[in-house]
Amino acid sequence: MRGVYNGQLERFRKGIYSDLRESNPVLFFEKEIEFLAQLLSNREEYLKNALEHIARGRRKQIIVFLDNADQRSEDTQQQAFLIAQELAAHWPATVFVSLRPETYYRSMKIGALSGYHPKAFTISPPRIDIVINKRLNFALKLTSGEIPIQILDNMSIRVQLTQLDSIIRVFLDSLTYSRVLGEFIDNISGGNVRLALDLVKGFFGSGHVDTQKIVAIYEETGSYYIPQHEFLRAVIFGDAKYYDPDRSPVANLFDVSYMDSKEHFLLPLVVGLLAYSNNPSVEEGFVEASKVYEHLQALGFTSEQIDAAIIRGHDKKLLETGARRIPKPGQVMPQTLRATTVGLYHTNRLCQQFSYVDAMIVDTPVFDQGVRSLVHDVHTIEQRLERVEIFRQYLDDQWNKFYVREAETFFNWNTASNDLKNEMAFIKSRT
Numbered sequence: 001m002r003g004v005y006n007g008q009l010e011r012f013r014k015g016i017y018s019d020l021r022e023s024n025p026v027l028f029f030e031k032e033i034e035f036l037a038q039l040l041s042n043r044e045e046y047l048k049n050a051l052e053h054i055a056r057g058r059r060k061q062i063i064v065f066l067d068n069a070d071q072r073s074e075d076t077q078q079q080a081f082l083i084a085q086e087l088a089a090h091w092p093a094t095v096f097v098s099l100r101p102e103t104y105y106r107s108m109k110i111g112a113l114s115g116y117h118p119k120a121f122t123i124s125p126p127r128i129d130i131v132i133n134k135r136l137n138f139a140l141k142l143t144s145g146e147i148p149i150q151i152l153d154n155m156s157i158r159v160q161l162t163q164l165d166s167i168i169r170v171f172l173d174s175l176t177y178s179r180v181l182g183e184f185i186d187n188i189s190g191g192n193v194r195l196a197l198d199l200v201k202g203f204f205g206s207g208h209v210d211t212q213k214i215v216a217i218y219e220e221t222g223s224y225y226i227p228q229h230e231f232l233r234a235v236i237f238g239d240a241k242y243y244d245p246d247r248s249p250v251a252n253l254f255d256v257s258y259m260d261s262k263e264h265f266l267l268p269l270v271v272g273l274l275a276y277s278n279n280p281s282v283e284e285g286f287v288e289a290s291k292v293y294e295h296l297q298a299l300g301f302t303s304e305q306i307d308a309a310i311i312r313g314h315d316k317k318l319l320e321t322g323a324r325r326i327p328k329p330g331q332v333m334p335q336t337l338r339a340t341t342v343g344l345y346h347t348n349r350l351c352q353q354f355s356y357v358d359a360m361i362v363d364t365p366v367f368d369q370g371v372r373s374l375v376h377d378v379h380t381i382e383q384r385l386e387r388v389e390i391f392r393q394y395l396d397d398q399w400n401k402f403y404v405r406e407a408e409t410f411f412n413w414n415t416a417s418n419d420l421k422n423e424m425a426f427i428k429s430r431t
């Protein structure tokens with residue numbers, strides 16, 4: 001602090017209190033502190049002077065990062081850029097601010113960026129498979145003892161580490177062998193590295209994974225490849241016995257918000273419309289929300305139903321909004337929407353898979369009383385297959401009541417139902 005204000009202090013010592021420096025040093029010191037306190041009262045100016053002192057006096061280049069602005073609202077991102085512009089123009093620093101691409105381009109046209117000439121850098125996220133591979137290989141160094149863990153002196157813990165070592169090797173081999181496993185992790189995480197690692201971590205600790213079986217087969221044969229349905233169940237259920245929509249990263253496409261059976265298909269219809277519509281209002285993958293409402297209302301859905309589906313889809317990362325506006329019930333909805341890879345994976349892959357549909361049954365209201373009485377808790381694979389078949393036929397009936405061939409829906413349950421039926425036939429042939 002005294003270094004930053006050294007020049008001002010020298011002038012102060014030659015000012016009106018200079019005589020006190022020798023005659024009354026204590027009083028002079030108190031006056032000097034009061035002077036410094038006055039300078040420090042302007043914290044913004046002090047910080048600016050401190051950076052200038054570091055840059056000039058110590059010959060350091062200063063770089064300021066305003067990070068995570070892209071995680072905030074559009075207004076906050078605009079304010080962050082204006083702050084960055086002021087810092088770069090008047091402070092001795094180079095300033096980086098993180099913005100989402102759509103916010104950047106929108107701001108360049110009509111926002112704060114339109115009056116300046118910033119330099120833009122695109123930073124791509126790391127590949128999920130490479131990150132997972134590196135993390136697991138590091139874990140192998142711990143379990144194998146290559147990197148010692150000082151606190152592990154208990155023999156039983158070492159035995160568990162040996163088994164964990166086998167499971168990690170199985171998972172690494174499975175990622176190399178199975179394309180669909182990596183595809184699932186990549187798409188459900190939506191490129192979010194932290195979520196992808198959480199999915200893998202959840203698999204290792206899931207009660208829905210028979211780790212003893214995996215270790216036994218691996219030690220006996222030298223190989224074991226984790227099937228997708230085994231990993232899928234661990235991700236869907238997590239630590240719970242049944243599917244919990246509030247805790248699972250996987251969405252229930254068939255859930256409803258109102259007493260309307262055709263709403264089983266509303267969320268996949270929204271995702272399909274956003275992904276495959278050739279609407280002229282599409283820009284950078286975004287579609288005007290008004291066009292979405294117009295199209296779905298023509299199919300018989302109310303605006304309240306569409307609101308609820310968009311909110312559910314946004315909560316589960318199946319779709320995203322322009323400038324990250326968060327849709328909330330009873331408030332103004334976002335003006336633009338875009339389907340995500342998470343949403344497309346749900347509609348194009350998951351809803352056609354037995355393990356997914358089997359898990360969603362407990363969370364999906366069934367409006368047919370006769371069918372509802374047949375849908376109950378089961379235990380064996382044969383009983384699960386029978387239950388999913390009943391549920392599939394129920395959805396077929398609801399789709400046929402709703403679907404009009406001339407209507408452009410961008411999602412067709414009949415196609416997904418046929419794929420689901422074929423997978424179930426394959427499972428029956430293997431059991």
